[in-house]
Amino acid sequence: MENFILKLKELIGPDLVSGNETVLEQHSRDESYHTPHLPQAVVFPESVEQVRKVVAFANENRIMKTAFR
Secondary structure (H helix, E strand, O other), rough: OHHHHHHHHHHHOOEEEEOOOHHHOOOOOOOOOOOOOOOEEEEOOHHHHHHHHHHHHHHOOOOOOOOHH
């Protein structure tokens, strides 16, 4: 998992990727009835280009992604 997080940090910047337990918990649920699932990482892209890089990386590595707003 660390390689996955390191690669994301290389792609969009170290300050825009979090593996912090509190941040992961905050992004594990919403207002729906679905069971919460803790993500492995949370990314905070600041541009369309960064979103494109993250989605391409996730697709290439068969990593599930969920948008959170």
